[in-house]
Amino acid sequence: MFFVRQMFGQAQRRAFSVSARQSSKVAVLGAAGGIGQPLSLLLKLNPRVSQLALYDIRLAPGVAADLSHINTKSVVKGYDPTPSGLRECLTGSEIILIPAGVPRKPGMTRDDLFNTNASIVRDLAKAAADAAPDANVLVIANPVNSTVPICAEVYKSKGVYNPKRLFGVTTLDVVRSSRFISEIKGTDPADENVTVVGGHSGVTIVPLISQSRHPDISGAQLDALVNRIQFGGDEVVKAKDGAGSATLSMAMAGARFAESLLKAAQGEKGVIEPTFVDSPLYKDQGVEFFASRVELGPEGAHNIYPVGKINKYEEGLLEACLGDLKKNIQKGIDFVKANP
Ligand SMILES: NC(=O)C1=CN([C@@H]2O[C@H](COP(=O)(O)OP(=O)(O)OC[C@H]3O[C@@H](n4cnc5c(N)ncnc54)[C@H](O)[C@@H]3O)[C@@H](O)[C@H]2O)C=CC1
Numbered sequence: 483m484f485f486v487r488q489m490f491g492q493a494q495r496r497a498f499s500v501s502a503r504q505s506s507k508v509a510v511l512g513a514a515g516g517i518g519q520p521l522s523l524l525l526k527l528n529p530r531v532s533q534l535a536l537y538d539i540r541l542a543p544g545v546a547a548d549l550s551h552i553n554t555k556s557v558v559k560g561y562d563p564t565p566s567g568l569r570e571c572l573t574g575s576e577i578i579l580i581p582a583g584v585p586r587k588p589g590m591t592r593d594d595l596f597n598t599n600a601s602i603v604r605d606l607a608k609a610a611a612d613a614a615p616d617a618n619v620l621v622i623a624n625p626v627n628s629t630v631p632i633c634a635e636v637y638k639s640k641g642v643y644n645p646k647r648l649f650g651v652t653t654l655d656v657v658r659s660s661r662f663i664s665e666i667k668g669t670d671p672a673d674e675n676v677t678v679v680g681g682h683s684g685v686t687i688v689p690l691i692s693q694s695r696h697p698d699i700s701g702a703q704l705d706a707l708v709n710r711i712q713f714g715g716d717e718v719v720k721a722k723d724g725a726g727s728a729t730l731s732m733a734m735a736g737a738r739f740a741e742s743l744l745k746a747a748q749g750e751k752g753v754i755e756p757t758f759v760d761s762p763l764y765k766d767q768g769v770e771f772f773a774s775r776v777e778l779g780p781e782g783a784h785n786i787y788p789v790g791k792i793n794k795y796e797e798g799l800l801e802a803c804l805g806d807l808k809k810n811i812q813k814g815i816d817f818v819k820a821n822p
């Protein structure tokens with residue numbers, strides 16, 4: 483309960499006025515999975531959510547029945563794995579979270595998931611574009627650097643693309659950064675805020691330690707910290723030893739991002755989260771999508787902030803990032819062109 487209060491404290495205190503003012507339907511696609519279940523649990527505890535719609539190719543009605551006994555006001559419903567079930571789940575949603583897709587096993591890169599997850603995300607995006615074209619779409623399924631462009635291409639092909647409403651969820655990189663830096667400095671991670679830019683895999687993850695409270699971290703310690711943030715996902719994949727990747731920390735990160743969007747949609751100003759969006763920042767270098775700090779608003783991505791002042795070390799990281807990112811993005815775009 484402490485955790486929930488810490489996460490949703492302010493929102494809980496204002497629960498009545500929030501729900502009276504705004505009714506937010508949130509859909510989770512892949513709701514029965516390792517991420518989907520704890521993510522749905524956290525959303526059930528969020529008083530800003532009035533309807534929770536769960537879809538999966540298996541078990542969504544069961545997960546919904548279980549969550550529906552929790553004594554918070556929102557209504558939970560699980561949908562059958564049929565086209566009409568999916569359509570009903572999506573219709574009227576303000577936020578659609580997509581953790582559907584296979585996770586990594588040891589030795590795999592996120593890009594190795596492309597062959598399986600690209601078509602899963604493409605098909606779910608098609609359904610979302612038809613049933614809820616104005617919803618905010620939060621892509622969790624990997625490889626995020628490619629699955630977000632896949633969604634964009636699908637929406638473009640249907641003439642309903644709104645770049646302000648499509649987000650790759652990179653919050654876990656931010657969450658990890660604040661935790662890992664707090665472990666080095668012996669501080670409370672709640673006081674640590676590290677901006678992470680770029681994308682969501684390996685060297686495309688660029689933490690800007692020079693902009694944190696600890697620009698003094700340098701040398702081998704900086705190398706180790708940056709490496710741990712870039713390859714934090716691998717740490718979990720290895721520890722789970724074939725049984726998947728980060729699920730619980732990802733659920734927390736996804737719930738945090740959804741909460742930020744809901745806050746912004748419900749009128750709160752100054753809500754900023756790093757996230758992977760259709761971005762003007764490096765388009766001149768052929769990089770169409772990029773994660774940076776984004777101010778959220780009722781219209782989705784309200785303001786995309788530039789990377790800001792970085793040092794030589796970070797310029798090197800950024801250069802490596804942009805090269806990889808461009809290829810990952812193009813792969814997603816090409817996939818939809820070849821497999822519409
Ligand atoms: N963005 C990020 O920071 C992170 C992303 N991920 C990614 O999230 C994805 C999900 O990971 P887990 O939950 O651990 O996997 P999981 O295998 O436990 O769960 C995936 C769920 O998706 C469902 N599913 C598969 N195809 C579907 C379809 N067509 N429609 C609806 N549901 C479908 C499965 O039935 C399953 O319940 C993976 O691709 C993983 O790499 C994982 C951690 C962090």
Ligand SMILES: O=C([O-])CC(=O)C(=O)O
Binds near residue numbers: 585592718719727728
């Ligand atoms: O590492 C993975 O495959 C899952 C993931 O994206 C993460 O934990 O950051």
